[in-house]
Amino acid sequence: MELTIEKLTKRYGDKDAVKSVSLNLTPGVWGLIGANGAGKTTLMRMLTGILSPTSGRILYDGAEISVLGERYWDRLGYLPQTFGFYPEFTVTDYLEYISALKGLTRHQAKRRISMLLELLALDDVRKKHIRKLSGGTQRRIGVAQALLNDPDILILDEPTSGLDPGERARFRNLLSEMAQNKIVFISTHIVSDVESVATQNAVMKNGKIIGIGTTELLLEEIHGKVFYAVIPADALQTYERSICIVGVKSEGDSMMRVRYVADSGQIPDSCPSNPCLEDLYIYLFHEKGGSHDAEA
Amino acid sequence: MLKLELLRIMKSRSTRYLSGAALLLSVLLAGMTIFMTYYFDSATGTSRHGLAAIAAERAEAALSEGEITPEKIREAYAVNQELSRVYGQVIPTEVWNSKMKPVYNTILNTRLVFFETNGMPKEPTDISPEEAGNFYSQRKDYINKTIYYGHQNRQDVADYALRLDERVETPFVYQYGFGSSNTLAHLTLCIFMLAVICSVISAPVFSSDYASGADDIQRCTRNGRRKLAHAKLLSAIIISSSLFFLCTGVFLAITLPVFGLDGTSVQFNYSTGVLAFTNMSENGFLILVLISGFLTVLAMICLTLWLSSILNSPVMVLAISVGIALLPSLISVIGDTGNLVNWIRLCLPSGGTGLANIFTELGQGTFLTAGPLIVWSPHLMLAAALLEIPVFYLLARRCYIKHEL
Numbered sequence: 001m002e003l004t005i006e007k008l009t010k011r012y013g014d015k016d017a018v019k020s021v022s023l024n025l026t027p028g029v030w031g032l033i034g035a036n037g038a039g040k041t042t043l044m045r046m047l048t049g050i051l052s053p054t055s056g057r058i059l060y061d062g063a064e065i066s067v068l069g070e071r072y073w074d075r076l077g078y079l080p081q082t083f084g085f086y087p088e089f090t091v092t093d094y095l096e097y098i099s100a101l102k103g104l105t106r107h108q109a110k111r112r113i114s115m116l117l118e119l120l121a122l123d124d125v126r127k128k129h130i131r132k133l134s135g136g137t138q139r140r141i142g143v144a145q146a147l148l149n150d151p152d153i154l155i156l157d158e159p160t161s162g163l164d165p166g167e168r169a170r171f172r173n174l175l176s177e178m179a180q181n182k183i184v185f186i187s188t189h190i191v192s193d194v195e196s197v198a199t200q201n202a203v204m205k206n207g208k209i210i211g212i213g214t215t216e217l218l219l220e221e222i223h224g225k226v227f228y229a230v231i232p233a234d235a236l237q238t239y240e241r242s243i244c245i246v247g248v249k250s251e252g253d254s255m256m257r258v259r260y261v262a263d264s265g266q267i268p269d270s271c272p273s274n275p276c277l278e279d280l281y282i283y284l285f286h287e288k289g290g291s292h293d294a295e296a
Numbered sequence: 297m298l299k300l301e302l303l304r305i306m307k308s309r310s311t312r313y314l315s316g317a318a319l320l321l322s323v324l325l326a327g328m329t330i331f332m333t334y335y336f337d338s339a340t341g342t343s344r345h346g347l348a349a350i351a352a353e354r355a356e357a358a359l360s361e362g363e364i365t366p367e368k369i370r371e372a373y374a375v376n377q378e379l380s381r382v383y384g385q386v387i388p389t390e391v392w393n394s395k396m397k398p399v400y401n402t403i404l405n406t407r408l409v410f411f412e413t414n415g416m417p418k419e420p421t422d423i424s425p426e427e428a429g430n431f432y433s434q435r436k437d438y439i440n441k442t443i444y445y446g447h448q449n450r451q452d453v454a455d456y457a458l459r460l461d462e463r464v465e466t467p468f469v470y471q472y473g474f475g476s477s478n479t480l481a482h483l484t485l486c487i488f489m490l491a492v493i494c495s496v497i498s499a500p501v502f503s504s505d506y507a508s509g510a511d512d513i514q515r516c517t518r519n520g521r522r523k524l525a526h527a528k529l530l531s532a533i534i535i536s537s538s539l540f541f542l543c544t545g546v547f548l549a550i551t552l553p554v555f556g557l558d559g560t561s562v563q564f565n566y567s568t569g570v571l572a573f574t575n576m577s578e579n580g581f582l583i584l585v586l587i588s589g590f591l592t593v594l595a596m597i598c599l600t601l602w603l604s605s606i607l608n609s610p611v612m613v614l615a616i617s618v619g620i621a622l623l624p625s626l627i628s629v630i631g632d633t634g635n636l637v638n639w640i641r642l643c644l645p646s647g648g649t650g651l652a653n654i655f656t657e658l659g660q661g662t663f664l665t666a667g668p669l670i671v672w673s674p675h676l677m678l679a680a681a682l683l684e685i686p687v688f689y690l691l692a693r694r695c696y697i698k699h700e701l
Contacts (some may be wrong), residue, residue: 050515078513082508082509088307100300102517
């Protein structure tokens with residue numbers, strides 16, 4: 001099973017939201033990392049078939065998804081960035097409605113809904129109106145609807161936005177459980193959400209994929225370039241102008257502990273540190289200087 | 297899918313409130329029709345309202361019920377002239393009640409067709425009994441001249457009107473019933489109100505999903521495009537149709553028993569519209585008002601659904617839809633609007649509702665022309681609605697399926 005994206009482009013007027021993106025998605029969790037406006041949502045909407053590309057193709061096991069149509073959607077689960085629901089629906093009403101849309105029989109729907117409500121800890125709220133539930137619970141309902149048809153391809157656009165740290169941790173565990181033999185494609189700008197569960201990552205910037213690979217492979221780019229150092233607090237602004245600072249922590253006595261990415265130790269008494277995906281993310285999307293963009 | 301969609305729309309608070317409001321307004325309009333009926337009893341100098349007024353009207357109308365033969369019309373005008381000669385402008389009450397009252401209704405419904413050489417309507421006292429006896433041929437002359445002068449002196453239009461009028465059977469028959477009351481005028485008001493309320497219910501069907509992003513999930517499912525589009529369209533149509541029949545049913549269930557059905561031979565042409573070129577009874581006309589109203593409401597809903605399928609804002613959809621609903625009425629208020637504006641007004645999905653509706657249009661003798669083509673306005677009104685329902689339905693379906701943000 002594979003989902004192949006070939007030179008996919010989406011143009012709005014004279015602006016390319018997605019520029020000639022090519023990817024080959026295979027079973028496992030794929031993280032799509034990028035800043036807001038990078039083109040992640042546009043790419044995901046094209047993958048679901050709800051947005052037509054300006055050029056390029058998307059193939060599911062060799063067949064174009066626009067040709068497969070309903071057969072493709074039968075294998076697809078999608079949670080959009082904005083989870084729109086009907087305010088008059090209870091959780092069960094909503095899941096039954098989506099089950100009917102997905103073509104599940106009443107018996108299949110009942111069984112799947114029951115299983116998912118338990119899996120996503122939604123049993124207690126099954127009779128409650130969705131509009132009255134917290135953002136985190138609504139998000140879980142969004143995940144539940146995506147899983148109703150037991151999809152082979154699961155596309156989740158910013159699934160952890162609005163979740164508290166505990167909910168995000170639970171979501172990561174859930175993702176690992178359900179990713180067996182599925183292509184799970186998650187877009188996020190919260191790097192830590194995919195760092196531990198994604199088998200592969202794609203980094204997107206200005207509509208282009210600028211890096212693909214495992215977390216370890218991607219981190220190769222900044223291997224030996226991550227440092228930490230302790231500096232006076234009043235020197236922080238000066239360093240920020242010239243160095244890509246990825247973390248700051250107060251050390252007391254007007255001193256700051258900074259973590260930064262640079263080709264070599266730029267601050268006196270810097271110590272090397274192990275890179276993480278968040279370092280890479282900030283390094284790639286660092287606005288100042290612009291030289292990193294070119295490198296990426 | 298249809299059942300689920302129907303339940304979903306019915307569950308929405310706005311649909312429930314709007315349906316309740318529509319029902320309440322229908323009851324209020326029916327109550328108004330009955331309780332705002334006014335009758336002044338010249339014998340006692342007192343006025344009556346509501347049921348008492350209706351009873352008095354019925355009793356008075358009974359004096360002139362039956363076939364309106366030339367002899368009957370001649371006698372009515374003879375009485376009028378005699379009383380005018382003897383008493384002048386002020387006829388004593390007892391004389392009015394005994395002699396004028398039985399013929400008054402006949403004079404009131406026939407005087408329109410008699411006019412001076414300058415085109416001004418004649419005073420009833422200036423119409424001789426002999427002239428009045430020629431009411432039915434005078435009516436043809438009135439139709440000919442009114443249509444001729446009203447349509448840029450086009451004799452072909454007047455001839456067309458006269459050909460249509462050949463279907464009308466004479467002599468006319470009169471009997472008191474709902475046709476003698478405000479029932480039909482208020483029914484058209486009720487239908488206009490329903491058109492607006494049903495548009496409000498239909499406005500968010502697609503656009504609110506676009507606005508909330510709910511359609512993103514629906515679109516990438518097996519039944520989320522064609523089947524869902526049909527289910528949504530049919531649900532809005534079924535709910536609006538049910539509301540239409542419920543509200544008009546309630547309105548008529550309250551008013552008809554009070555005023556009574558007119559006899560099957562009672563002609564609309566006599567009591568309501570001399571320029572109605574159709575051989576239709578008041579009962580038949582009631583059915584026509586309902587059919588025309590239903591088609592107009594359906595056309596309005598389908599237009600609203602189409603707007604909903606292309607716009608992301610339910611408020612914008614509603615604003616445009618209500619604007620279109622009001623447009624024919626606004627054009628009618630302006631007055632003589634000319635051929636082109638009439639084409640536009642009557643071709644709008646809302647052309648059959650509002651101040652200009654089948655009720656007013658049937659009695660106005662409006663013809664629309666395009667070169668040699670001549671169309672009577674009620675025909676266009678019905679044909680436009682019939683055509684627009686499937687067109688807007690299919691457009692809405694297509695636009696929803698193809699919609700991309």
